[in-house]
Amino acid sequence: MASTVKMIGVIGGGQMGSGIAQLTAMHGIDVCLVDVNTQALSTASSSISSSINRLVSKSQLSQDKASDAFKRLRFTTDLNDLSLADFIIEAIVESEDVKKSLFLQLDKIAKSSAILASNTSSISITRLASSTSRPKQVIGMHFMNPPPVMKLIEIVRGADTSDETFAATKELSQRLGKTVITSQDYSGFIVNRILMPMINEAFYTLYTNVATKEDIDMGMKLGTNHPMGPLELADFIGLDVCLSIMKVLHAGLGDNKYAPCPLLVQYVDAGRLGRKRGIGVYDYSKEPRSTKS
Ligand code: 3HC
Numbered sequence: 512m513a514s515t516v517k518m519i520g521v522i523g524g525g526q527m528g529s530g531i532a533q534l535t536a537m538h539g540i541d542v543c544l545v546d547v548n549t550q551a552l553s554t555a556s557s558s559i560s561s562s563i564n565r566l567v568s569k570s571q572l573s574q575d576k577a578s579d580a581f582k583r584l585r586f587t588t589d590l591n592d593l594s595l596a597d598f599i600i601e602a603i604v605e606s607e608d609v610k611k612s613l614f615l616q617l618d619k620i621a622k623s624s625a626i627l628a629s630n631t632s633s634i635s636i637t638r639l640a641s642s643t644s645r646p647k648q649v650i651g652m653h654f655m656n657p658p659p660v661m662k663l664i665e666i667v668r669g670a671d672t673s674d675e676t677f678a679a680t681k682e683l684s685q686r687l688g689k690t691v692i693t694s695q696d697y698s699g700f701i702v703n704r705i706l707m708p709m710i711n712e713a714f715y716t717l718y719t720n721v722a723t724k725e726d727i728d729m730g731m732k733l734g735t736n737h738p739m740g741p742l743e744l745a746d747f748i749g750l751d752v753c754l755s756i757m758k759v760l761h762a763g764l765g766d767n768k769y770a771p772c773p774l775l776v777q778y779v780d781a782g783r784l785g786r787k788r789g790i791g792v793y794d795y796s797k798e799p800r801s802t803k804s
Contacts, residue, residue, distance in 0.1 A: 515597065516540060516597040516598045516679075516683055516686075517540070517541060517597055518540070518541040518542070518543065518595055518596045518597055518598075519535050519540050519541070519542045519543070519596060519597070519598050519599070519600065520542075520543050520545060520592075520593035520596035520598070520599040520600070520621075521535070521542060521543070521544045521545070521599075521600050521602060522544075522545045522546070522590070522593075522599065522600070522601045522602060522603055522613065522617075523545075523546060523601065523602035523603040523604075523630075524544055524545075524546035524548070524551035524552050524554065524555035524586075525551065525555075525602065525603075526656060526657070526749075526787070527602040527630055527654060527656060527658060528544060528546070528555065528600075528602035528603075528630075529544065529554075529555035529558055529559050530654070530656065530657050530658030530659055531600055531602060531630065531654055531658045532544040532555070532559060532584060533559045533562055533563065533580070533584075533658070533659050534654075534658050534659045534687055535583075535687065536559075536580040536581070536583040536584045537563070537572070537576070537580045537659070538686060538687050538688065539579065539583070540583065540686075541583045541585070542583055542584055542585070543585045543586075543587060543592055543593060543596065544584065544585070544586050544587070545587055545588065545589070545590055545592065545593065546586075546588065547588055548588075549588060552586045552587075552588065555586070556584075556586055559584065560581075562659065563577050563580055563581070564577070590616060590617070590620055591620055593617070593620055593621060594620055594621065594622065595622065596621065596622075596625055597622075597624070597625055597626075598625060598626050598628065598679075598683060599617060599621055599625055599626070599627050599628065600628045600629075600630055600652055601613060601614070601617070601627070601628065601629045601630060601631075602630040602654075605631065605632060605633070605634065605752060605755045605756070606755075607634050607635075607638065607639075610629065610631065610634060610639055611638070611639060611642040612642075614627060614629075614639050614640075614642045614643050614649070615642045615643065617643070618642075618643035618644055618645060623645075624648075625648070626648045626649075626650065626676055626679060626680065627643065627645070627648060627649045627650075628649075628650050628651065628652035628680060629649075629650075629651055629652070630651075630652060630653055630654055631651060631653065632653060632699075632700075632703050632752065632756050633698055633699045633700065633703050633755075633756045633759040633760065633763075634759060635669075635696055635698070635763075636649060636650065636651040636667050636668070636669035636672070636696045637669040637670040637671070637696050639669070640669045640670075640671060640672070646669065646670075646671035646672070647671055647672065647673040647675075647676060648673070648676050649669055649671075649672065649676075650666065650667065650668065650669065650672050650676050650677065650680050651665070651666060651667025651668075651669070651694075651696070651700070652664060652666060652667075652680055652684065653665040653666070653667060653700060653702070655702070656747070656748060662688075662689060662690055663689060663690055663691075663692065663702075664684040664687070664689040664690070664691050664692075665691075665692050665693075665694055665700055665701055665702055666680055666681060666684065666691055666692070666693050666694070667693075667694045667695075667696055667700050668693065668694075668695060668696060669696050670696065677693075697763070697764075698759050698760050698762070698763025698764050699756060699759065699760045699763070699764075703756050703760075704760065704764075707753060707756045707757055707760060708757075708760070708768070708769065709741055710741045710742075710744065710745045710748075710753055711753075711757055711769075711771060711772050711775065712741075712772075713727050713728075713731070713740075713741035713742050713745070714742070714745075714772035714774045714775045715772045715774075717742065717774060717792075718772055718773065718774040724742050724792050724793070727740060727741065727742055728740020728741065728742050728743050742792040742793070743792070743793065745775075745785065745791065745792060746785035746786050746791035746792050746793055746795075747785065747786055748785065749784055749785045749786075749787055750775060750778050750779050750783060750784050750785045750791050750792075751779050751784050751785075753775065754771055754775055754776060754779045757769060757770075757771040757775070758771060778791065778792070
């Protein structure tokens, strides 16, 4: 099926949605990026343009391939434009209710053969699928941030996901140049079940004054060879996203070890959401505006 995927719909013009759209267009597939907010679409369009142009300037992408990618990208606020999509990837806010209502709409708009994938970082695929009439064609396709760079896609099978849907999603992921891992549908899947408690523990380490934020990050960067320290990574992902994943782990796995650190909760309450807001654990307000996220 995936080799016959000619058009992909991506919903959500944030960091993940725009990165997925860029990746898809660069792999020769037509993509329609949908967001209800025109400002989000225009930010997504300029961040995709600057990312592709940067690859050209570094000679990592030919001008011809860049022009082809630009031609394949379309931006719209109208969900009905996805009626011809073969494969739809949802990358909107991490709220189960909002995602369910989107899946309900998509089920009506998308053609009957289309697969509906969610880039959710932790919400149950089985429950999202239950809001549609095609649970066999619903699957989790979890990209890592930034999608054009990170080599992994975590595929999550819901209780009713068919073997055909799984095979098509795996084939598409490989066509996008990614390595695939497969998870059953339990809170946090594989990556976030392990990553988020580490980030949460870094917050507890800061909260209990064990060390400074710089030393916590340096410890994990140089001590365990991570590209970013956990607090810096939390700012990169978004503290609101980290908190919502911890809440899903806490509710779904029912163990107090997943309770979100009060400092993480307080930062989110204060609007310190990380790089996207210019402040999180660190203050980015004096940095030149990043074109990468
Ligand atoms: N789009 C395209 N390319 C990008 C990019 C983007 N948004 N961001 C960075 N790049 C490219 C750069 O062009 C550069 O390419 P080059 O090496 O060929 O020149 C390369 O990535 C490295 O970028 P930089 O040199 O500017 O910066 P770094 O070396 O610091 O790398 C990073 C940036 C790739 C983000 C690296 O710091 C990293 O790997 N960090 C960890 C990221 C991570 O763990 N992501 C997963 C988070 S968990 C997740 O996403 C799950 C979710 O559910 C929460």
